[in-house]
Structures are given as structure tokens and as C-alpha cells.
Amino acid sequence: MSKYVRVGSVRRFDSVKPDKAQALKVLEEAAEVFGAWQVYEKAGKGDVFRDVILDECADVIQATLNLVAALGVEDFRPFMDACEKRNRERGRITDGVTDE
Numbered sequence: 116m117s118k119y120v121r122v123g124s125v126r127r128f129d130s131v132k133p134d135k136a137q138a139l140k141v142l143e144e145a146a147e148v149f150g151a152w153q154v155y156e157k158a159g160k161g162d163v164f165r166d167v168i169l170d171e172c173a174d175v176i177q178a179t180l181n182l183v184a185a186l187g188v189e190d191f192r193p194f195m196d197a198c199e200k201r202n203r204e205r206g207r208i209t210d211g212v213t214d215e
Contacts, residue, residue, distance in 0.1 A: 118210065125177060131185035140178040147171045 131137060148171040155164035183191055202208050 122176065125180045127184035128177075128181050131181045133182065133185040137178075137182045137185050141175065141182055144171065144175040144178045148175055 148168060151164070151168040151171045155161075155168055158164050180191065188194075199208065
């Protein structure tokens with residue numbers, strides 16, 4: 116299994132605002148991931164249920180990056196690099212490799 120998950124560029128929605136509704140959308144989509152995971156666990160972990168979780172995860176990423184774009188950020192990589200650094204410092208990533 117690769118140590119990376121590739122996402123690629125994400126096209127933001129045409130109209131985004133750094134408002135409460137935009138921020139709540141991230142939470143709403145995350146709740147949908149958890150709901151899909153609950154069905155997946157209860158139903159025996161089939162591929163159909165797995166794909167529903169993955170679709171919901173994509174919605175979380177979309178909602179999150181819409182909020183990021185609404186805040187005026189076009190290149191989120193520095194924030195992801197800082198996140199990786201924090202997780203390395205916390206011992207969650209231990210291989211010492213920082214890029215592919």
C-alpha cells in the first residue's frame with residue numbers, strides 16, 4: 116500500500132463565501148461520512164458501501180476546499196506540509212520521507 120493518497124487539483128464551486136454556511140457545509144459532509152461508515156460497518160463492509168463512504172469523503176474534501184478558496188487561498192500545499200510536519204512531530208508518521 117502506498118504511503119500517499121493522491122487527490123489532485125479540486126475545482127472549487129463557482130460561488131463561495133467565507134461565511135457560516137460554508138463552514139457548516141464541511142461539518143455536514145463529515146457527518147455524512149460517519150453515517151455512511153456506520154452503514155458500512157453494520158452491513159458487512161461490502162464494496163458498494165465502501166464506495167458510498169468514498170463518495171462522502173470526496174464531498175468533505177470539496178466542501179473543505181471550497182471554504183479554503185473562500186478564504187482566498189489558491190495553493191493549500193503549504194498548509195498540508197505544515198500538517199504533515201505536526202503529525203510527524205506527534206509520531207503519527209514515522210518513515211522520515213517527506214516527498215515522493
